[in-house]
Every structure is written in structure tokens, then in C-alpha cells.
Amino acid sequence: MSFAIALATDLIAIFVLAYVLYFRRHRRRDLLLSYVALNIGVVAVTSALGSVEVGVGLGMGLFGILSIIRLRSDQITQQEIAYYFTALALGLLAGLHPSPMWLTPLLSLLVILAIAILDSPLVASTTHRHTFTLDRAITDRSALIAHLTEIFDAETVRVEVLDIDMVRDTTLVDVRYKTKPARRSAHAEAAAPSQQTGSATWMPETTNAKVR
Structure with a gap:
């Protein structure tokens, strides 16, 4: 039940992040796909690792590997890097689904709200x-x-x-x-x-x- 709630939360959160917030504001279809793919991949891998015994070192190594993704074909802005790490964070939250079960939805909501506000045209638009x-x-x-x-x-x-x-x-x-x-x-x-x-x-x- 906890994982089901976390997974549903993640699907809603990545849709809001990638499409509602990012794509409708910045209009880059290639990065829309990248954010969704990164998020789904993180959820899948983290969930799989959660079903077996792994050390803290392996978990940190996974996070490190995911954090050094490099786009060689194009340059991206600092805003887009922020969206990458947000998609990564949402995936980790859903894959780890910490207890209690309401913690993942709450943290995901806080992350989405922060991005929505900070990347809003109303903030430092001049x-x-x-x-x-x-x-x-x-x-x-x-x-x-x-x-x-x-x-x-x-x-x-x-x-x-x-x-x-x-x-x-x-x-x-x-x-x-x-x-x-x-x-x-x-x-x-x-x-x-x-x-x-x-x-x-x-x-x-x-x-x-x-x-x-």
C-alpha cells in the first residue's frame, strides 16, 4: 500500500513538474522526455534495490551515478539542471517510499511547490x-x-x-x-x-x- 501511494504520487508529481511547470514555460520537448525518463528509471532502480539487501555505499554510488548524467549534444541552463535534480529527487522519494506513508506525498508536494514558485515569472521577472x-x-x-x-x-x-x-x-x-x-x-x-x-x-x- 505504501509503495502504491508513493508510485501514484510520483506519477502525478512528474507530470506536474515536466509538463505543467517545465514544458509549458520553457517549451523543450527533448528535456520533457529526459525528465520523465530519468524519474521513471530512478523509481524502477530504487524499488528493485529496495527488495534486496544493499549497503549504504551502493545506495550512495547509485545516487552519484545518476548525478553525473551529462548531455553531450546540447548545453542546458541552470534552470534546467534544477529540473533534472527535482525529477531525480521525486524518483528517489517514490522508490524509497519512507514511512509513514504520507511522508512521500508531503515531501513531493513541497518540492513541486518550491519549483513552481521559484521558476514563476512573478519571481525576479525584471x-x-x-x-x-x-x-x-x-x-x-x-x-x-x-x-x-x-x-x-x-x-x-x-x-x-x-x-x-x-x-x-x-x-x-x-x-x-x-x-x-x-x-x-x-x-x-x-x-x-x-x-x-x-x-x-x-x-x-x-x-x-x-x-x-
């Missing part, structure tokens, strides 16, 4: 991050921040200079900024990716984090 190439070399940090503030029509700007090329006269920056609430980045929206705008050129955000 804060953005981009990797940005300016078509001139700027060595003065104050001037750089002022220039980026004007480009993004931002309220606050934090910038990390990744590269200054004096030969090509370019500056590569990782910029995090908060748009002004009253004038939600009308200027920034005019700067489409891969197009030159004023004295800057958009580049896709580079996120090197991969699930391992």
Missing part, C-alpha cells in the same frame, strides 16, 4: 542575464557600467568583463541587470539577438553548466 559583445574596447569600468545601463535602460547593472580585445576593438561581458519597473526594457527589446544595436552586438547567452 532581472536578466546576457553574454554581450560591445563593438568597442572599454577599459574604464565606470564608463562600461554607464554604457550598459543606457543600452538596457536598466535600473541596476552588474558586469563581469570576460575579454577585452584591443585589436578588434571589442569587449565581451557577462552582464546581469534589472530593468526599470515602469518602462520594462522597451529599449532592450528592440535589440534583437544576433543584430547590431548602436554600439553593441547581441550574442547568445553562454552557459557552460552541464548535468553530470
Whole structure:
């Protein structure tokens, strides 16, 4: 009975996580399949191990193996990594189905609620991050921040200079900024990716984090 409740909880939870929360917000079908497959696989393997005597070391080894999954074909964002580990956690909860039997549904609900709230457009919706190439070399940090503030029509700007090329006269920056609430980045929206705008050129955000 305990496992049946845990399994039903997991099926509902992974549907909400993968489809309702992730896919409808981020629209990546390949990762939708990955989250569901990971979750089902974890439930199956954990349940099988629960039927035999295994040591703590084997359980930790399993968790470690599942935690170093790596997508070699594409880069994923930190948000998508968070969804991976949530799918993994839900699968482990269902497979282990700890006592009392209401504990798995409760913990699964808490995890889903946390993801739903933290990944909601209502949370920090005016804060953005981009990797940005300016078509001139700027060595003065104050001037750089002022220039980026004007480009993004931002309220606050934090910038990390990744590269200054004096030969090509370019500056590569990782910029995090908060748009002004009253004038939600009308200027920034005019700067489409891969197009030159004023004295800057958009580049896709580079996120090197991969699930391992």
C-alpha cells in the first residue's frame, strides 16, 4: 500500500513538474522526455534495490551515478539542471517510499511547490542575464557600467568583463541587470539577438553548466 501511494504520487508529481511547470514555460520537448525518463528509471532502480539487501555505499554510488548524467549534444541552463535534480529527487522519494506513508506525498508536494514558485515569472521577472559583445574596447569600468545601463535602460547593472580585445576593438561581458519597473526594457527589446544595436552586438547567452 505504501509503495502504491508513493508510485501514484510520483506519477502525478512528474507530470506536474515536466509538463505543467517545465514544458509549458520553457517549451523543450527533448528535456520533457529526459525528465520523465530519468524519474521513471530512478523509481524502477530504487524499488528493485529496495527488495534486496544493499549497503549504504551502493545506495550512495547509485545516487552519484545518476548525478553525473551529462548531455553531450546540447548545453542546458541552470534552470534546467534544477529540473533534472527535482525529477531525480521525486524518483528517489517514490522508490524509497519512507514511512509513514504520507511522508512521500508531503515531501513531493513541497518540492513541486518550491519549483513552481521559484521558476514563476512573478519571481525576479525584471532581472536578466546576457553574454554581450560591445563593438568597442572599454577599459574604464565606470564608463562600461554607464554604457550598459543606457543600452538596457536598466535600473541596476552588474558586469563581469570576460575579454577585452584591443585589436578588434571589442569587449565581451557577462552582464546581469534589472530593468526599470515602469518602462520594462522597451529599449532592450528592440535589440534583437544576433543584430547590431548602436554600439553593441547581441550574442547568445553562454552557459557552460552541464548535468553530470
